Amino acid sequence: MSADTEKNYAQAKEAYAAIGVDSDAAIGSLEKFGISMHCWQGDDVIGFDHDGPLTGGIQTTGDYPGRARTPEELMADIDKVFSLVGGKRHKLNLHASYAVFKNGSHDRDVIEPGDFSAWVDYAKARGLGLDMNPTYFSHGKAGKYTLASPDAAIRDFWVEHGRACVRVSQHFAEALGQPCLLNIWIPDGSKDVPADRIGPRERFAESMDRTIAEPHDKDKVYVAIESKVFGIGLESYTVGSAEFGLCYAASRGIVPLFDNGHYHPTEMVSDKISSALTFFDKLALHITRPVRWDSDHVVRFDDEVREIANEIVRCGVDRVFVGTDWFDAGINRIAAWVIGMRCLQKAMLSAFLTPHAAFKKMQDECRDTELFVRQEELKTLPLGAVWDMFCERAGVPGAEWYGEVENYEKEVLSKRS
Ligand code: RNT
Ligand code: ZN
Numbered sequence: 001m002s003a004d005t006e007k008n009y010a011q012a013k014e015a016y017a018a019i020g021v022d023s024d025a026a027i028g029s030l031e032k033f034g035i036s037m038h039c040w041q042g043d044d045v046i047g048f049d050h051d052g053p054l055t056g057g058i059q060t061t062g063d064y065p066g067r068a069r070t071p072e073e074l075m076a077d078i079d080k081v082f083s084l085v086g087g088k089r090h091k092l093n094l095h096a097s098y099a100v101f102k103n104g105s106h107d108r109d110v111i112e113p114g115d116f117s118a119w120v121d122y123a124k125a126r127g128l129g130l131d132m133n134p135t136y137f138s139h140g141k142a143g144k145y146t147l148a149s150p151d152a153a154i155r156d157f158w159v160e161h162g163r164a165c166v167r168v169s170q171h172f173a174e175a176l177g178q179p180c181l182l183n184i185w186i187p188d189g190s191k192d193v194p195a196d197r198i199g200p201r202e203r204f205a206e207s208m209d210r211t212i213a214e215p216h217d218k219d220k221v222y223v224a225i226e227s228k229v230f231g232i233g234l235e236s237y238t239v240g241s242a243e244f245g246l247c248y249a250a251s252r253g254i255v256p257l258f259d260n261g262h263y264h265p266t267e268m269v270s271d272k273i274s275s276a277l278t279f280f281d282k283l284a285l286h287i288t289r290p291v292r293w294d295s296d297h298v299v300r301f302d303d304e305v306r307e308i309a310n311e312i313v314r315c316g317v318d319r320v321f322v323g324t325d326w327f328d329a330g331i332n333r334i335a336a337w338v339i340g341m342r343c344l345q346k347a348m349l350s351a352f353l354t355p356h357a358a359f360k361k362m363q364d365e366c367r368d369t370e371l372f373v374r375q376e377e378l379k380t381l382p383l384g385a386v387w388d389m390f391c392e393r394a395g396v397p398g399a400e401w402y403g404e405v406e407n408y409e410k411e412v413l414s415k416r417s
Contacts, residue, residue, distance in 0.1 A: 012383075012386050019355050029348075030087065032088065034089030034129070035345070036092070037323075037341060039094050041337045042073075043067055049098070056136070057189070058327075060328070061330060065416070066416050077333070080404075080405075084342075084404060085345070085396060088127075093181075095135045097135040098119070102115075108164070109158075109161050113172075120176070123172075124175070128176075129180070131172075131180055133183045134161050136158055136186045145200065147186050147204050155203065159211050162211035165182055166182060166211070169181075170220060173217070183257050184211070184223065185228065185240070187234060188200060189230070189231060189239055200239045201244055222254075222255050225245045225257060228242075228259070229242065229264060255282050257284035258284070258286070259286035262294060270307035273315055282321065283320050288325045289302070298336045310350075324340060334409075345390075346383070346387055349383065355378075
């Protein structure tokens with residue numbers, strides 16, 4: 001360990017102790033804090049089960065060289081990412097479109113656990129968990145509507161897809177010995193003013209009911225529904241709106257998923273977490289960065305992510321499934337993953353280093369001025385020195401990780417054409 005890391009940490013430990021915070025405990029909490037990292041940053045949300053473009057009103061922009069084109073390349077890239085990200089309990093978040101077929105391909109309504117055995121083996125060998133998402137986009141049967149389609153045959157196809165994903169999730173949970181989050185997001189909606197808003201919503205609810213009726217153990221598979229305000233080409237109406245998602249989750253006893261890119265730009269997910277957790281046992285999040293719209297920019301260590309992290313810690317880390325969701329094809333894709341993961345971890349570290357009980361007491365005793373002062377003074381305490389010690393203890397590089405990505409680009413990514 002470098003003498004500087006040790007010396008700086010000793011000083012930081014004292015500075016945090018002075019406000020009643022144990023920095024070793026904070027590092028320990030961060031080591032145990034698992035993040036479900038999305039697999040789709042490495043290949044621009046394309047997957048392996050189809051040819052054709054990304055559809056569904058989501059978009060990657062940029063053409064940086066080195067996109068992963070095969071499962072092997074994607075797995076190697078994810079290994080590189082995890083070599084630069086500390087922490088012991090991470091998961092990998094898969095989409096159904098990342099199936100790795102062994103004996104000929106299956107359409108999405110009939111995918112099987114075996115179509116994901118390459119991922120189960122991968123996760124097992126690395127001590128990772130797996131989460132799952134049905135893929136209701138980038139497919140010939142995903143036109144304007146999927147689970148909310150007026151065409152019963154289309155709805156049936158996608159219901160079968162969801163049910164197959166429930167079975168895959170149950171298999172993930174059993175094979176890896178940890179619960180699997182199965183998150184349902186559909187792109188259904190319309191570009192212009194619809195004539196019927198309630199019809200598609202009723203059909204979506206009915207299709208969801210049929211999907212979650214697929215037998216599963218509730219302590220192994222947690223089903224979530226992800227809401228959204230709009231998508232590209234779906235600007236006027238989104239079937240799975242925020243109210244729909246919340247009401248559906250509450251009435252069926254499943255988990256709501258909040259993606260912080262899926263609201264009007266001044267709405268803050270940090271303020272929504274506690275409202276949901278007043279009524280739900282569990283909540284799921286997609287951490288992303290919307291820039292003016294649901295742009296899925298790489299997460300930075302910014303105010304909103306820090307406040308989301310504070311809320312996760314205050315409400316209870318065991319109550320929140322934390323996943324990531326961004327995709328940038330304009331910069332090195334490995335760096336895009338690593339930047340966002342490390343920024344989220346920095347936000348969590350900052351939250352673990354916050355004297356929440358003392359601050360709450362100030363609020364309850366109406367010492368608002370003091371709270372304001374102490375919240376702002378906290379921001380310039382030596383978080384960086386604690387972060388460096390976290391990296392050191394986790395065996396990952398500190399601030400100088402970019403060289404690793406540069407080498408990987410030279411040795412591996414640049415050879416992909
Ligand atoms: C889309 C949702 C969804 C997707 C992934 C690929 O707006 O955020 O979570 O990003 O399923
Ligand atoms: Zn999302």
